Amino acid sequence: MIEAIRPAGDNxxxxxxxxxxxxxxxxxxxxxxxxxxxxxxxxxPTGPLHFGSLVAAMGSYLDARTHxxxxxxxxxDIDRPRIVPGAAQHILxxxxxxxFEWDGSVHYQSERIDLYREALTKxxxxxxxxxxxxxxREIEARVSKRSIDGAPLYPGTxxxxxxxxxxxxxxxxxxxxxxxxxxxxxxGEIRQNLAHEVGDFVLFRADGECAYQLAVVVDDALQxxxxxxxxxxxxxxxxxxxxxxxxxxxxxxxxxxxxxxxxSAGQKLSKQTRARPIDSSRGTSILVDALRFLGQSIPEGLHxxxxxEFWSQAIAGWSICRVPGERAIFIAA
Numbered sequence: 284m285i286e287a288i289r290p291a292g293d294n295x296x297x298x299x300x301x302x303x304x305x306x307x308x309x310x311x312x313x314x315x316x317x318x319x320x321x322x323x324x325x326x327x328p329t330g331p332l333h334f335g336s337l338v339a340a341m342g343s344y345l346d347a348r349t350h351x352x353x354x355x356x357x358x359x360d361i362d363r364p365r366i367v368p369g370a371a372q373h374i375l376x377x378x379x380x381x382x383f384e385w386d387g388s389v390h391y392q393s394e395r396i397d398l399y400r401e402a403l404t405k406x407x408x409x410x411x412x413x414x415x416x417x418x419x420r421e422i423e424a425r426v427s428k429r430s431i432d433g434a435p436l437y438p439g440t441x442x443x444x445x446x447x448x449x450x451x452x453x454x455x456x457x458x459x460x461x462x463x464x465x466x467x468x469x470x471g472e473i474r475q476n477l478a479h480e481v482g483d484f485v486l487f488r489a490d491g492e493c494a495y496q497l498a499v500v501v502d503d504a505l506q507x508x509x510x511x512x513x514x515x516x517x518x519x520x521x522x523x524x525x526x527x528x529x530x531x532x533x534x535x536x537x538x539x540x541x542x543x544x545x546x547s548a549g550q551k552l553s554k555q556t557r558a559r560p561i562d563s564s565r566g567t568s569i570l571v572d573a574l575r576f577l578g579q580s581i582p583e584g585l586h587x588x589x590x591x592e593f594w595s596q597a598i599a600g601w602s603i604c605r606v607p608g609e610r611a612i613f614i615a616a
Contacts, residue, residue, distance in 0.1 A: 318507075318509055319351075319352060319353065320347055320350035320351065320352025320353065320509065320510050321347075321352060321353045321355065321506070321507050321508050321509050321510065322343050322344075322346060322347035322352060322353070322354050322355070322508065322510045322511070322512055323343065323354065323355040323356065323357055323503070323506065323508050323511070324339065324340045324343045324344065324354070324355075324356055324357070324385075325356075325357040325358070325359050325499070325502075325513075326340075326358065326359065326374050327358075327359045327360065327362065327365070328358055328360050328366055328367060328370035328371035328374060329362075329365045329366065329367055329370060330367050330370055330560075331370065331373050331374065331377070331560035331561065332373070332374045332377045332378070332560065332561045333552055333558035333559060333560060333561060334544055334552055334558065334559070334561065334569075334572070334573070334614070335514065335543055335544045335551060335552035335558060336374075336561075337381075337561055337569070337570075337573050338514070338541060338543075338544060338573050338576055338577060339512075339513055339514045339541060340378065340383065341570070341573045341574065341577065341597075342512050342539070342541045342577055342603075342606070343511075343512035343513065344383055345597055345598055345601040346510065346512045346539065346601065346603055347510070347512075348594075348598045348601075349598055349601045350510075352510070353386045353387075354384075354385055354386055355385060355386060355387060355390070355506055355508065356375075356378075356385040356389045356390070357389070357390045357391075357392065357502060357506070358371045358374070358389060358390070358391045358392065359392050359495070359498070359499070360391055360392055360393045361392045361393055361396070361492055361493055361495075361498055362492070362495070363393075363492065371391075375389065376563075377560075377561055377563045380563035380564075381561075381563050381566070381569070381570060381590070382570075382590035382591065382593070382594055390502070390506065392498055392502065395498075395501070395502070395505075396493060398501055398505065399487075399493040399497055399498055399501055400493075402497060402500075402501045402531060403454060403486060403487060403493075403497065405531060406456070406486070406527075406530060406531065407454075409530060411456060411457055411530045412454050412455060412456050412457065412486060413441060413442055413443075413454070413455055413457065413483075414441065414445060414451030414453070414454055414455075415437075415440075415441040415445075415451060415452060415453050415454065415455045415483075415485075416440075416441055416445055416446065416449035416450055416451055416452055417437070417440050417441060417452070418452065418489070419434075419435070422435045422437060422438065422440075423435050425438050425440070426438050430480060430481050430482055431475070431480045431481055431519045432481075432519060436481075436482040437455065437482040437483045437484070438482075439482075439483065441455075442455075442457065442483060452489040453485050453486075453487055453488050453489050454485070454486050454487040455483040455484060455485055455486065456483060456484050456485075456486050456496075456497075456523070456526070456527065456530075457483055458477035458478045458481055458482055458483050458484065458526075459477055459478060459526070460476065460477075460478035460479070461476065461477075461478075462474055462475070462476045463475055463476075463477060463522045463525060463526065465521060465522070465525060465535075465538060467518065467521075467538050467539060467540050468537060468538065468539035468603055469515075469539045469540055469541060469542075469603065469606050469608055470515065470518060470540050470608055470610070471608065473518060473521065473522070475519070475522040477522060477523065477526060481519075481522070481523060484496060484523055495520075496520060496523050496524060496527060497527060499524060500524050500527045500528055500531070500533065501531075503536060504528070504531075504533040504534060508536055509534065509536045509537065510536055510537050510539075511536045511537070511538050511539070512539045512541065512603075513539075513540060513541065514540065514541055514542075514543045514551075515540040515541060515542055515543050515609075515610040515611065516543050516551055516610075517540065518538075518540040518610065521538055521540075539603060539606075540610075541577065541606060542576075542606070542607050542609045542610055542611055542612045543610065543611050543612075544576065544611075544612060544613075544614045545611045545612065545613050545614070546558075546613070546614075551611065552614075566590060567585070567586055567587065567588055567589070567590060567593045568586050570590075570593055570597070571585055571586040571593070574597055576612065576614065577605070577606050577607075578605040578606050578607050579597070579600060579601060579602070579605055580600055580605070582596055582600070
């Protein structure tokens with residue numbers, strides 16, 4: 284069984300940020316259970332902050348502050364076709380307007396592509412990955428079985444060698460045929476067989492861009508993140524990330540996956556489903572809505588309190604044990 288690490292345990296820069304200094308992959312060391320708590324919030328700039336994103340930000344922020352820990356902010360902007368100009372600045376401004384205080388500078392994934400390539404090289408040397416010539420359309424035509432994400436389960440066409448005359452389009456991580464497990468602080472024990480439920484998964488795409496799974500593992504390790512609190516829509520990716528961490532010799536943080544907010548059709552609130560942007564002028568009122576969604580006690584009159592008082596009371600009263608152990612919760616529009 285893979286055991287998640289249990290962590291023991293302000294100064295905010297201007298929104299114009301610089302990149303934090305990084306360490307080479309080889310210099311990273313395993314974070315021990317007694318290391319100071321380091322959490323993060325990592326939105327994608329594909330549109331304005333919405334209620335679902337606010338819930339993830341609040342859960343990660345309160346858990347970090349309750350542990351006396353560090354809360355980092357990272358903009359995950361490597362999926363360039365989906366980036367909306369100005370969205371990153373809008374997200375940062377909304378968080379600031381609502382009283383969130385992050386530690387250090389904001390990190391942008393797009394400025395660390397070389398480090399992701401370095402990690403891929405290390406995986407190549409360890410023979411954990413292989414070049415793949417298959418297009419999504421070709422995979423769709425060959426298989427009917429679906430992965431846990433709903434994508435076609437890769438049939439292993441190029442796993443041992445490229446077919447004659449084929450040209451590599453991407454790099455895939457080999458998925459071992461064995462069960463992995465980890466204990467989530469909210470959802471409990473999670474078990475997954477990578478080969479059967481996910482298949483060999485892409486790390487570098489045909490367009491030359493790094494895939495999310497590798498980027499997030501490298502970033503968390505480089506930033507010393509040892510406690511990940513995020514939405515349950517990412518829980519099925521976690522075993523892939525743990526497998527990558529082990530293969531790269533990197534630490535495995537603890538994980539807590541919060542329920543995601545869904546609409547009446549059962550779809551997760553997101554930019555793709557046109558979730559309404561957060562109106563930061565509502566101030567404490569919208570923060571109380573998020574706190575209530577996370578199952579926390581709401582002191583009388585908190586919705587009328589100034590931001591500073593809201594955060595003081597929310598931090599003092601936070602308990603991750605009260606967060607509903609569900610993957611999704613419907614909220615009325």
